[in-house]
Amino acid sequence: xxxxxxxxxxxxxxxxxxxxxxxxxxxxxxxxxxxxxxxxxxxxxxxxxxxxxxxxxxxxxxxxxxxxxxxxxxxxxxxxxxxxxxxxxxxxxxxxxxxxxxxxxxxxxxxxxxxxxxxxxxxxxxxxxxxxxxxxxxxxxxxxxxxxxxxxxxxxxxxxxxxxxxxxxxxxxxxxxxxxxxxxxxxxxxxxxxxxxxxxxxxxxxxxxxxxxxxxxxxxxxxxx
Amino acid sequence: xxxxxxxxxxxxxxxxxxxxxxxxxxxxxxxxxxxxxxxxxxxxxxxxxxxxxxxxxxxxxxxxxxxxxxxxxxxxxxxxxxxxxxxxxxxxxxxxxxxxxxxxxxxxxxxxxxxxxxxxxxxxxxxxxxxxxxxxxxxxxxxxxxxxxxxxxxxxxxxxxxxxxxxxxxxxxxxxxxxxxxxxxxxxxxxxxxxxxxxxxx
Numbered sequence: 001x002x003x004x005x006x007x008x009x010x011x012x013x014x015x016x017x018x019x020x021x022x023x024x025x026x027x028x029x030x031x032x033x034x035x036x037x038x039x040x041x042x043x044x045x046x047x048x049x050x051x052x053x054x055x056x057x058x059x060x061x062x063x064x065x066x067x068x069x070x071x072x073x074x075x076x077x078x079x080x081x082x083x084x085x086x087x088x089x090x091x092x093x094x095x096x097x098x099x100x101x102x103x104x105x106x107x108x109x110x111x112x113x114x115x116x117x118x119x120x121x122x123x124x125x126x127x128x129x130x131x132x133x134x135x136x137x138x139x140x141x142x143x144x145x146x147x148x149x150x151x152x153x154x155x156x157x158x159x160x161x162x163x164x165x166x167x168x169x170x171x172x173x174x175x176x177x178x179x180x181x182x183x184x185x186x187x188x189x190x191x192x193x194x195x196x197x198x199x200x201x202x203x204x205x206x207x208x209x210x211x212x213x214x215x216x217x218x219x220x221x222x223x224x225x
Numbered sequence: 226x227x228x229x230x231x232x233x234x235x236x237x238x239x240x241x242x243x244x245x246x247x248x249x250x251x252x253x254x255x256x257x258x259x260x261x262x263x264x265x266x267x268x269x270x271x272x273x274x275x276x277x278x279x280x281x282x283x284x285x286x287x288x289x290x291x292x293x294x295x296x297x298x299x300x301x302x303x304x305x306x307x308x309x310x311x312x313x314x315x316x317x318x319x320x321x322x323x324x325x326x327x328x329x330x331x332x333x334x335x336x337x338x339x340x341x342x343x344x345x346x347x348x349x350x351x352x353x354x355x356x357x358x359x360x361x362x363x364x365x366x367x368x369x370x371x372x373x374x375x376x377x378x379x380x381x382x383x384x385x386x387x388x389x390x391x392x393x394x395x396x397x398x399x400x401x402x403x404x405x406x407x408x409x410x411x412x413x414x415x416x417x418x419x420x421x422x423x424x425x426x427x
Contacts, residue, residue: 006326014312021311021312077309081306081309082303089282091297
């Protein structure tokens with residue numbers, strides 16, 4: 001077991017070390033997220049009741065765009081310096097290494113978004129229960145967003161001009177997470193049962209955790225060859 | 226010192242293709258433990274493609290290979306050094322040791338062998354091309370594997386570094402390991418002694 005998890009843990013720690021050396025890279029999505037969420041009250045006016053209605057969508061779409069911003073260069077540096085080639089040649093299963101990389105990126109870029117969500121939810125006028133549901137939904141949904149984005153980054157890492165290709169690939173795949181995440185908050189705001197959309201988010205998470213590292217590892221092998 | 230027992234690599238009627246084009250055909254040879262093979266050829270002769278096939282990174286177009294090393298037995302050094310420019314030389318090597326299940330205690334000794342001990346706490350991005358290549362060579366020592374596949378290892382190396390590479394290769398062979406390296410030119414004298422040569426394109 002240690003022989004399998006040891007290499008994944010080594011890669012996970014390396015990602016944290018790199019993030020510590022380049023704090024701007026993981027701080028940028030959080031700043032972007034805060035700015036996007038702040039622009040809405042400024043644009044509509046803070047007391048407008050419409051803000052409360054749109055709050056779940058604002059927070060979820062903000063998280064989605066911030067996640068997209070974070071994944072674009074996930075594998076680019078590793079491809080350029082030859083690390084990716086060595087990772088795929090290693091004895092450790094490539095999907096496990098990919099999952100470790102996705103996990104580290106979630107911890108560094110998406111978990112801060114989840115932690116900031118209660119603040120943004122209250123700022124946008126949500127009540128305490130919907131704020132809790134929003135945060136729980138993001139906790140379940142952001143790994144799905146990160147793994148989906150990571151898969152698309154693996155698909156496009158070899159492309160010279162992947163700029164617009166990545167969002168075009170990723171945004172449709174991320175739609176279910178946004179629908180169920182936003183739906184849970186709306187249900188909680190309206191006093192309706194909100195467990196079902198959260199279960200769907202959990203199911204999407206299980207699918208993403210088990211399937212996307214395999215698919216991403218295959219895409220990376222194509223990119224290296 | 227190689228950890229795993231090494232069996233000879235036996236190549237029978239091998240053909241190698243790149244895309245639709247067959248670059249090599251009907252190639253047969255045996256490489257035993259303790260031997261070093263130099264694959265020599267001009268640009269486009271198929272050196273890298275052959276090395277990839279021998280290493281198991283690419284399937285042959287025809288023929289078969291017996292005794293091909295597993296992932297736990299091989300070490301590949303390609304054109305890129307696999308060193309993150311932000312991390313220090315030591316951090317990079319410690320990472321590769323941990324990823325490959327090796328003890329990081331060998332890292333400092335490996336860096337001393339390639340003459341990079343004084344630079345071990347410098348970021349790889351601040352090193353010269355030759356120093357980065359030396360750091361990649363240090364990885365060969367730190368991550369112990371019986372089979373070495375080195376694609377153009379002389380690129381960027383000065384005369385002193387060529388001697389370092391020669392010492393590493395010969396010590397590896399004496400310890401029972403085997404190595405295959407490619408180059409487009411004849412090997413320098415320091416390296417050529419005791420090395421078998423396979424010239425492509427003849």
